[in-house]
Amino acid sequence: MSPPDAAGHQEDPNAASHGQAALGDLLAPVRSRLILACLLEVIGACAKVVPLIALVELARELLRDPVREERVWSVVAIAAGALLLRLLASGAALTVTHLADTAFQLDVRRRAARRLGHVPLGWFTDRSSGRVKKALTDDVADLHHLVGHAYLDLTTAIVAPSAALVYLLASDWRLTFLTLLPVLVGIIQYAFMMRGQGEQMERYQRSIADVSAAAVEFVDGIAVVKTFGQAGHAHTRFTSAAESFVNDFWNWVRGMLRGSTVAELALAPFTTLLAALVAGAAFVQAGWAEPADVLPFLVVGVAVAGPFLELNYAYQHLVSARHAAGNIQRLLSTEILPPTADTPAIPVDARVRFAGVRFGYSDDTEVIRGVDLDLRPGTVTALVGPSGAGKSTLASLLARFWDPTEGHVSIGDADLREMEQHTLYQHVGMVLQDIRLVRDSVRENMRLARPDASDEEVVAAAQAANIHERIMALPRGYDSVHGEDANLSGGEAQRVAIARALLADTPVIVLDEATAYADPDSETAIQNALSRLAAGRTLLVVAHRLRTVTGADQICVLNEGRIVERGDHESLLARGGLYAELWGAQEALAEGRTP
Numbered sequence: 384m385s386p387p388d389a390a391g392h393q394e395d396p397n398a399a400s401h402g403q404a405a406l407g408d409l410l411a412p413v414r415s416r417l418i419l420a421c422l423l424e425v426i427g428a429c430a431k432v433v434p435l436i437a438l439v440e441l442a443r444e445l446l447r448d449p450v451r452e453e454r455v456w457s458v459v460a461i462a463a464g465a466l467l468l469r470l471l472a473s474g475a476a477l478t479v480t481h482l483a484d485t486a487f488q489l490d491v492r493r494r495a496a497r498r499l500g501h502v503p504l505g506w507f508t509d510r511s512s513g514r515v516k517k518a519l520t521d522d523v524a525d526l527h528h529l530v531g532h533a534y535l536d537l538t539t540a541i542v543a544p545s546a547a548l549v550y551l552l553a554s555d556w557r558l559t560f561l562t563l564l565p566v567l568v569g570i571i572q573y574a575f576m577m578r579g580q581g582e583q584m585e586r587y588q589r590s591i592a593d594v595s596a597a598a599v600e601f602v603d604g605i606a607v608v609k610t611f612g613q614a615g616h617a618h619t620r621f622t623s624a625a626e627s628f629v630n631d632f633w634n635w636v637r638g639m640l641r642g643s644t645v646a647e648l649a650l651a652p653f654t655t656l657l658a659a660l661v662a663g664a665a666f667v668q669a670g671w672a673e674p675a676d677v678l679p680f681l682v683v684g685v686a687v688a689g690p691f692l693e694l695n696y697a698y699q700h701l702v703s704a705r706h707a708a709g710n711i712q713r714l715l716s717t718e719i720l721p722p723t724a725d726t727p728a729i730p731v732d733a734r735v736r737f738a739g740v741r742f743g744y745s746d747d748t749e750v751i752r753g754v755d756l757d758l759r760p761g762t763v764t765a766l767v768g769p770s771g772a773g774k775s776t777l778a779s780l781l782a783r784f785w786d787p788t789e790g791h792v793s794i795g796d797a798d799l800r801e802m803e804q805h806t807l808y809q810h811v812g813m814v815l816q817d818i819r820l821v822r823d824s825v826r827e828n829m830r831l832a833r834p835d836a837s838d839e840e841v842v843a844a845a846q847a848a849n850i851h852e853r854i855m856a857l858p859r860g861y862d863s864v865h866g867e868d869a870n871l872s873g874g875e876a877q878r879v880a881i882a883r884a885l886l887a888d889t890p891v892i893v894l895d896e897a898t899a900y901a902d903p904d905s906e907t908a909i910q911n912a913l914s915r916l917a918a919g920r921t922l923l924v925v926a927h928r929l930r931t932v933t934g935a936d937q938i939c940v941l942n943e944g945r946i947v948e949r950g951d952h953e954s955l956l957a958r959g960g961l962y963a964e965l966w967g968a969q970e971a972l973a974e975g976r977t978p
């Protein structure tokens with residue numbers, strides 16, 4: 384399988400448009416619970432309007448002569464009952480949505496864990512880790528707001544005004560129309576303002592992304608740009624992105640300022656009240672209504688206009704939730720390794736074979752262009768060659784970071800694609816250039832390879848990797864936690880990784896740039912550790928310093944994705960080809976001569 388976004392994934396700018404479908408898919412398991420919650424909220428929203436109507440009826444009753452005490456008490460009881468019902472129904476609705484949200488988050492995180500457990504290891508770069516974090520924390524939090532609150536807010540914002548409207552229409556349709564005229568104006572004004580907002584919103588999001596990118600670039604590269612006296616240049620990039628953001632934002636807001644002031648004024652409860660008062664007074668004067676008939680419009684009219692702004696907020700949440708759902712859905716559909724055959728292959732020995740292997744990170748550039756290579760059990764094979772020749776890529780195929788696009792890689796006659804993951808990693812161990820220690824004790828970091836290893840075995844592996852003394856010098860020895868009280872240098876972390884590989888005791892080992900961090904002191908320690916690791920195993924070493932691999936059983940010189948020379952050190956030197964050239968250049972450098 385080829386990497387879907389190995390070159391670095393850009394967030395899909397059209398995520399929002401795919402978002403609706405994604406949202407539907409993601410929420411499918413909790414849809415019935417959400418419907419139930421919305422139905423409960425409908426009851427709560429209707430009950431919310433009842434006390435207002437009761438207030439009107441109470442006022443009407445109190446204006447009568449004589450006052451019917453019994454009726455007054457029944458109206459009060461209905462109002463109190465409605466309040467209680469509102470509390471219970473909305474409380475129950477909130478409980479249901481929050482339970483649904485918990486189930487939804489668990490489902491998303493489980494699906495993500497299952498999916499990511501089957502994506503190729505090469506997919507996990509810093510950038511993709513950032514995407515995973517964003518999707519599983521920020522985007523899931525955005526959806527929490529939608530699932531937990533916004534659907535209910537939306538329901539109340541639609542149902543409560545509708546119920547109030549029905550009551551008003553039943554009281555007097557002409558007064559209803561006049562009272563709600565400003566609301567109508569406000570809604571039309573809003574609709575007018577919202578035209579083209581999608582485009583503006585996208586421009587705004589792009590400006591924010593530019594500012595973030597410039598800020599990250601500025602902060603990440605500050606040491607380098609300062610070293611080269613270019614801090615001013617990086618600073619200019621950041622300020623111009625920020626200025627362009629401010630301009631875009633101001634143009635957008637300025638255009639909306641007048642319109643939104645008019646709309647908000649028209650929708651303000653005070654305006655509805657004023658309209659009801661003016662229209663009511665006119666109707667009473669004209670003899671078309673009694674003063675008591677105006678009361679519903681003064682009290683309940685406000686309930687129609689008020690929730691409109693809430694409707695707007697709930698809609699905004701829906702829009703951002705769609706965007707978030709798009710991101711989560713893309714993470715959950717990350718391309719995975721094809722499933723293993725029904726009868727998984729098991730290696731018969733530690734022989735490694737690359738047969739006609741071709742691979743590219745993208746369809747248009749091939750990095751490995753037809754490699755045939757045999758690694759006999761118990762031998763050391765070194766991959767050398769110019770930078771960018773494809774050495775690390777070829778080695779990573781043996782640990783199944785990616786699958787070849789053509790040909791195959793096998794261990795003990797078992798194609799890697801036909802092996803179960805755990806079988807593969809029981810056979811192949813890795814010490815890579817990018818050493819990853821997890822935030823846990825040094826002991827547990829080593830035990831990652833074999834959780835059942837005893838303390839004695841851990842210490843023995845650390846001794847063999849020449850790192851035991853250093854670990855004992857840490858504040859809490861083997862219990863020191865990486866990143867807290869165990870701050871290991873690159874070379875030391877590498878020896879921990881070698882100890883881990885020793886503990887894993889796999890018959891095949893991939894070593895990538897095993898001497899990258901070595902200072903002269905630790906180089907000997909690392910080399911000794913490596914010799915112990917190599918003993919009896921099949922080793923594939925990516926080497927930059929040719930001196931470290933002169934003893935290898937076989938040295939393969941890679942150039943532009945092909946093996947151009949192979950043999951042992953002596954025979955390659957005698958041949959006078961690329962290897963001899965690289966050797967000459969490195970020796971000259973080591974001796975301080977110009978190559």
Ligand SMILES: Nc1ncnc2c1ncn2[C@@H]1O[C@H](COP(=O)(O)OP(=O)(O)OP(=O)(O)O)[C@@H](O)[C@H]1O
Pocket residue numbers: 389390744750768769770771772773774775776777
């Ligand atoms: N994850 C990746 N995504 C896309 N391209 C990549 C990736 N890793 C490596 N490449 C590209 O593949 C080519 C081979 O890289 P590779 O790291 O395998 O070469 P190398 O011989 O190990 O180089 P070096 O000695 O400099 O480490 C290079 O052009 C590199 O830019």
